Amino acid sequence: xxxxxxxxxxxxxxxxxxxxxxxxxxxxxxxxxxxxxxxxxxxxxxxxxxxxxxxxxxxxxxxxxxxxxxxxxxxxxxxxxxxxxxxxxxxxxxxxxxxxxxxxxxxxxxxxxxxxxxxxxxxxxxxxxxxxxxxxxxxxxxxxxxxxxxxxxxxxxxxxxxxxxxxxxxxxxxxxxxxxxxxxxxxxxxxxxxxxxxxxxxxxxxxxxxxxxxxxxxxxxxxxxxxxxxxxxxxxxxxxxxxxxxxxxxxxxxxxxxxxxxxxxxxxxxxxxxxxxxxxxxxxxxxxxxxxxxxxxxxxxxxxxxxxxxxxxxxxxxxxxxxxxxxxxxxxxxxxxxxxxxxxxxxxxxxx
Numbered sequence: 433x434x435x436x437x438x439x440x441x442x443x444x445x446x447x448x449x450x451x452x453x454x455x456x457x458x459x460x461x462x463x464x465x466x467x468x469x470x471x472x473x474x475x476x477x478x479x480x481x482x483x484x485x486x487x488x489x490x491x492x493x494x495x496x497x498x499x500x501x502x503x504x505x506x507x508x509x510x511x512x513x514x515x516x517x518x519x520x521x522x523x524x525x526x527x528x529x530x531x532x533x534x535x536x537x538x539x540x541x542x543x544x545x546x547x548x549x550x551x552x553x554x555x556x557x558x559x560x561x562x563x564x565x566x567x568x569x570x571x572x573x574x575x576x577x578x579x580x581x582x583x584x585x586x587x588x589x590x591x592x593x594x595x596x597x598x599x600x601x602x603x604x605x606x607x608x609x610x611x612x613x614x615x616x617x618x619x620x621x622x623x624x625x626x627x628x629x630x631x632x633x634x635x636x637x638x639x640x641x642x643x644x645x646x647x648x649x650x651x652x653x654x655x656x657x658x659x660x661x662x663x664x665x666x667x668x669x670x671x672x673x674x675x676x677x678x679x680x681x682x683x684x685x686x687x688x689x690x691x692x693x694x695x696x697x698x699x700x701x702x703x704x705x706x707x708x709x710x711x712x713x714x715x716x717x718x719x720x721x722x723x724x725x726x727x728x729x730x731x732x733x734x735x736x737x738x739x740x741x742x743x744x745x746x747x748x749x750x751x752x753x754x755x756x757x758x759x760x761x762x763x764x765x766x767x768x769x770x771x772x773x774x775x776x777x778x779x780x781x782x783x784x
Contacts, residue, residue, distance in 0.1 A: 433477070433601070433610045433745055437626075440724045441633030443595045444778055446640060447616045447648075450480035450762050451593065452756050453640035454600035455771035458518075461607035466634065468515060470602070470612045478642050482733045484662050484674045484683045484691045485593040485764050487511050488557045490585040491533050491547075491676055492762065493735035500744050502558070504762055507769035508587075513766040515591065521606060522599040527592030527685065533674035534563075535583040538719040542678055543580045572671050574723050588674055590683050593764050601772050616641070619648045621752025636778050638754045643701075643738040643759040652746040655756045656701050656736035660709035663731040670721060680716035682724070692717045692725060694761075703734045724770050737761060743772060754778070755782035 442465075446457045449471035461467045471477070485653040486492075489504030510686035516530035553560045561584045569575045575582075601611060618625035623633040639645055643656035670684040684692040695709045710732050717724045740746060740758035747756050747770055754777050759766050 433613060434443060435613060436623045437468050437612045437632055439466070439468070441623075442466045442637045443634070444468075444638060445470060445632055445634040446638040447619060447624060448618050448640035448642060449601070449638065449644055450478050450640065450766040451474040451600065452642075452759060452770050453474070453769040454604060455598065456638055456640060456756060456774040457609055458600055458604045458607065458770040458773045460778055461604055461609040465778065467604070467609040467610065468634075470613060470614050470626060470632070470646070472613075472615045474479060475601045475611060475614065476594060477657070478736050479618065479735045479763060480597055481595050482735045483764050484661065484681060484693050485591040485596070486588070486674060486681065486683060486763050487590055488533055488585070488588040488674060489765065490533050490560060491583070491588055491674070492552065492765075493553055493556065496551060497557070498520055498623055500762070502685065503744070504765055510768035510772070510774055511589070511591075511765075518596070518599050518603055522602040524595065524599040526599050526603055527595045528589065529686070530587070530589040530600060532584070532586045533588035533676060534568060535585070535676045536568065536575060536579045536720045538576070538578060538677055539579050540580065543680055546581065547780055549657070553583070558585070559587055567641040571674065572673060574670060574721055576720050579720055591735070591764060592685060593662050596764065596767075615776060617752055632663050632675065633744070634784070636754060638774055638778070640756040642757060642763075643736040645738060645755070650751050650753060652740065652750070652755055652758065654740055656744070657739045658697040658699045658702060658777045659694040660697070660705055660713065660732065660734045660735055661691065662710065662713055662729065663691040664727040665694065666690050666725065666727050668754045670723065670727070675720060677716060677720055682717050682721060689730075690724070692724070701736060703736060705732045705734050709734070714779050737763070745770070749777050
């Protein structure tokens, strides 16, 4: 990483070094483009740095969000090869794991809600099965006896987002790309203005600035949605699979880290960690995994997810600028397909 760009013009300048910006920049550098990523803080300093890293299009499926579901499913299919290539090119582990997922019902009301969700998922042809309490606990013995049933989605998985960010940054720089720590103050089709009025020329500009996208003229409608998330430590993995309820998710990693998240709060740009948010997350996780109360609390954090009015990300060109933003809860999941779509706009088919 550098403080000042080494050149005055690039084939592509990407604003934002979260997983979306870095993945798009890496793919562009692989195609031989000179690439600069401009990041206001540090790679992964926004939502990417605290995300749980769930690759869970099936259990993320919501009523009325079929368009988003199709995009999520398409990106999930890319993740195994994307993770393998990224690990090979960077020499770093991304924590990719095809673990499967359970959406557990902590009580009767949950059970009725999840039954409706299960029927909806099956109507869309998604690969899910309904498990009774005994079968759910056979898969995950630490589940509470009060769990009355669960949706099992065997194809879901997860990665460790901080590791993904490090791997993407390393892979990008290996391909000759640059990451400059600077505040972008303006974007145009032919370049980016950074602090102190310095202008960096570009053949193409990509804005992947998350919830800060709205600072730029011509930006699509994106708002910040606050999410609080917890990291705990266990002596061994708490579960084999992702475990979700209507109120929380729990991701257990091989190194003993346990991630519990995440609140959804319309609080503008507030990133305060609150006692209420921490309490709600721990209570919701404890309902289905009682052993969680014995774990060490390592970190409580809050970051801002970029959301659009319909929750579908904006990945398109507008007035000569390419926008890749508004990924809300699915930034990590959608990074491979977003990078692919961005690069189809950067280098159209048939262009060397």
